[in-house]
Amino acid sequence: MSAADPTKLMKQEVGKAAAALVESGSIVGLGTGSTTAYAIQFLGDRLKSGEIKDIVGVPTSFQAEVLSKQYGIPLTTLDAIDRIDIAIDGADEVDPQKNLIKGGGAAHTREKVVDYLANRFIVVVDAGKLVDRLGSVFAVPVEVIPMAVTPVTRAIEKLGGKPELRMGVKKAGPVITDQGNMVIDVKFDTISDPVNLEKTLNNIPGVLENGIFVNCVDLVLIGEVKDDQPIVRQL
Numbered sequence: 001m002s003a004a005d006p007t008k009l010m011k012q013e014v015g016k017a018a019a020a021l022v023e024s025g026s027i028v029g030l031g032t033g034s035t036t037a038y039a040i041q042f043l044g045d046r047l048k049s050g051e052i053k054d055i056v057g058v059p060t061s062f063q064a065e066v067l068s069k070q071y072g073i074p075l076t077t078l079d080a081i082d083r084i085d086i087a088i089d090g091a092d093e094v095d096p097q098k099n100l101i102k103g104g105g106a107a108h109t110r111e112k113v114v115d116y117l118a119n120r121f122i123v124v125v126d127a128g129k130l131v132d133r134l135g136s137v138f139a140v141p142v143e144v145i146p147m148a149v150t151p152v153t154r155a156i157e158k159l160g161g162k163p164e165l166r167m168g169v170k171k172a173g174p175v176i177t178d179q180g181n182m183v184i185d186v187k188f189d190t191i192s193d194p195v196n197l198e199k200t201l202n203n204i205p206g207v208l209e210n211g212i213f214v215n216c217v218d219l220v221l222i223g224e225v226k227d228d229q230p231i232v233r234q235l
């Protein structure tokens with residue numbers, strides 16, 4: 001392989017593979033993040049070349065909306081449609097049961113709405129995102145309404161988590177989500193029961209949504225480098 005960044009190449013390959021799964025006439029959930037950005041780009045290319053037609057996208061974030069417009073993908077909202085045929089989205093961790101941690105881009109609330117509605121939910125990751133157990137590396141992002149940050153932080157500590165308010169980069173103060181809320185990243189020593197932890201976190205008053213996604217993924221496309229070439233395998 002050339003001097004190109006291998007992670008970038010893996011992301012491009014999985015993005016291309018996911019975009020290839022979209023059929024003409026589909027309503028497509030468009031995820032957030034650097035990997036999904038390639039899927040949006042390749043989807044726009046397929047539309048432009050006439051390889052597919054009549055698709056419409058449902059963006060999961062401001063970022064996805066901007067990219068979709070840039071690559072010529074028409075957009076709609078959940079009020080105007082009665083189904084999502086396929087959603088393509090990235091993840092921060094993927095376990096062997098295809099459960100996920102998402103929200104590295106603070107978009108997990110809208111992502112969960114769109115991805116869970118999809119008849120087919122495709123996850124695009126590079127091999128570095130695979131873990132034996134969720135929470136091994138990544139903290140669980142929890143979106144919280146601003147007035148509840150302090151009580152939610154205390155409640156999370158009582159659950160045994162280590163909460164940290166996510167701070168902005170090139171912006172003073174905390175990250176503000178597309179909905180105007182804040183994100184608390186919660187590190188747990190181990191997450192042995194993601195199904196229950198997802199519910200427990202969402203039951204804390206003031207929590208809007210957390211980044212644990214369980215029992216919702218149909219296919220994971222994993223970008224890897226083999227013999228110096230990027231390849232895509234499936235889980």
Ligand SMILES: O=C(CO)[C@H](O)[C@H](O)COP(=O)(O)O
Pocket residue numbers: 031032033034035036089090091092101102103104105106107108111
């Ligand atoms: O959940 C997400 C955004 O909220 C992203 O899908 C996740 O963070 C993966 O992003 P990337 O493909 O850039 O690694």
